[in-house]
């Protein structure tokens with residue numbers, strides 16, 4: 001894999017009271033012996049992280065880690081990126097994509113929270129998988145297996161810099177006869193090459209045109225590195241899918257995607273092409289996030305905030321979202337799919353919206 005730059009320099013660790021009673025908690029604390037420990041009642045209630053000035057929020061992403069114990073261990077039905085969303089082993093992220101919805105739940109900084117009861121999480125997933133029995137029929141998610149999304153609220157490739165949670169999850173799915181793991185990522189972590197996934201973990205590499213990613217995918221691995229990693233991850237035993245998201249529209253948007261598709265077509269090993277599928281998600285933006293971004297990254301908003309081609313829609317939890325106008329969105333999505341089919345005809349679209 002290419003150059004490796006860690007996005008983390010952990011100096012402070014907020015931890016719930018029970019963390020040190022778990023071996024994973026003690027392992028993580030031993031990795032960062034110089035970090036200042038700050039006891040907290042709950043990983044959800046850390047006002048200085050939740051209410052910090054958005055203009056300063058990149059600093060805690062690099063320097064702060066939160067450790068907690070995951071309470072709810074249910075798997076939820078999904079049907080898009082996976083059949084089920086597994087109980088998460090973490091939330092928050094060290095990266096700072098300008099369109100990220102993850103930050104909306106836990107405040108702007110939202111550094112990584114790692115859950116130390118990984119054995120409970122693995123047992124809960126295994127129990128849920130066993131109850132499902134064999135998958136009765138193929139669906140867009142997978143032909144044979146139930147697929148569990150492990151990374152709904154963060155990026156597991158970065159989490160793997162902090163603990164062995166991701167290694168344990170990959171190991172778990174090697175043993176489940178009817179289930180596969182899956183997570184999307186924008187970060188290249190060479191440690192993942194040693195996890196021996198035996199094609200039971202699917203990585204969905206998240207990609208967009210490189211020039212756009214430079215502006216929007218803040219603190220992630222450059223797109224060229226993500227593409228270069230695909231072959232190595234495949235040879236290391238991962239199943240590889242692509243996550244084209246978000247598709248951000250602007251004048252001349254097609255050219256960047258054609259360049260990306262061409263680059264992928266030139267680079268991907270035959271084995272990856274044989275099984276390749278992608279999900280395509282057009283940008284949904286958000287009024288509150290727009291205000292936050294104006295405080296720290298206003299250039300991103302010139303691309304994300306386009307009321308001239310977007311329409312407002314209230315989400316179920318009362319947030320004001322902006323999405324591309326319905327009457328045009330379908331046309332643009334069809335155009336995207338046509339370009340993909342032309343340049344990467346072997347790439348099945350799992351879902352697009």
Ligand code: SF4
Nearest residue numbers: 093095096097100154
């Ligand atoms: S990598 Fe994913 S979780 Fe992290 S900031 Fe970007 S979109 Fe959000």
